[in-house]
Amino acid sequence: GxxxxxxxxxxxxxxxxxxxxxxxxxxxxxxxxxxQQHAGEAPxxxxxxxxxxxxxxxxxxxxxxRSKGYSYLLLKELQMKDSASYLCARxxxxxxxxxxxxxxTKLSVKP
Amino acid sequence: xxxxxxxPSNKVTEKGKDVELRCDPISGxxxxxxxxxxxxxxxxxxxxxxxxxxxxxxxxxxxxxxxERTGGSxxxxxxxxxxxxxxxxxxCASSLSSGxxxxxQYFGAGTRLSVL
Numbered sequence: 001g002x003x004x005x006x007x008x009x010x011x012x013x014x015x016x017x018x019x020x021x022x023x024x025x026x027x028x029x030x031x032x033x034x035x036q037q038h039a040g041e042a043p044x045x046x047x048x049x050x051x052x053x054x055x056x057x058x059x060x061x062x063x064x065x066r067s068k069g070y071s072y073l074l075l076k077e078l079q080m081k082d083s084a085s086y087l088c089a090r091x092x093x094x095x096x097x098x099x100x101x102x103x104x105t106k107l108s109v110k111p
Numbered sequence: 112x113x114x115x116x117x118x119p120s121n122k123v124t125e126k127g128k129d130v131e132l133r134c135d136p137i138s139g140x141x142x143x144x145x146x147x148x149x150x151x152x153x154x155x156x157x158x159x160x161x162x163x164x165x166x167x168x169x170x171x172x173x174x175x176x177x178x179e180r181t182g183g184s185x186x187x188x189x190x191x192x193x194x195x196x197x198x199x200x201x202x203c204a205s206s207l208s209s210g211x212x213x214x215x216q217y218f219g220a221g222t223r224l225s226v227l
Binding site (some may be wrong): 004030031033035042043045047048050051053056087089091092098099100101102103 | 114115142144146151152153154155156159161167170175208209210211212214215216217218219220221
């Protein structure tokens with residue numbers, strides 16, 4: 001199978017740090033993606049990891065451990081506009097381009 | 112255009128009717144994907160076009176669903192004899208290619224299909 005697991009919902013406070021975890025099956029792995037989706041809008045690309053380690057991009061960072069089939073998205077200095085769903089996705093496998101998505105983590109940022 | 116364009120943005124149809132959804136990808140992107148997103152569910156892969164290769168139709172839920180991509184650009188997703196369970200947001204995405212960072216997909220705003 002190609003299950004991707006991530007928490008359904010999370011709540012955090014404005015200005016804080018939140019970590020959203022994602023686990024996936026490692027067979028045929030060739031890249032891990034994070035997308036942000038505001039309600040009623042299209043997913044927008046946040047980050048791509050293919051090697052182990054942390055990729056930092058402003059307030060957002062993404063981590064990958066290929067051996068553990070594990071990734072996380074770290075959001076710092078949370079802002080109200082960060083309230084959205086965060087989608088973890090991996091490539092299907094091999095040379096196929098389609099992505100397998102988790103169901104998303106709905107993050108609510110409270111004042 | 113600057114981004115992926117989809118039309119219509121909303122479509123309401125009666126059960127049993129056929130519908131066509133259109134996607135115009137980012138210029139220069141060779142790969143095009145259709146997904147659908149039902150309430151509370153993750154994005155579900157439907158079909159994938161890469162250049163001039165035969166499309167990967169492995170995600171299509173039934174033979175009522177089909178898609179074409181003309182001239183390596185615009186794509187149309189057709190649903191025949193629509194059913195209420197087809198109600199969802201249909202999202203189109205495109206990417207430079209299908210390997211590594213070139214597989215980063217950019218999404219259109221989607222078509223919200225409601226079957227009454």
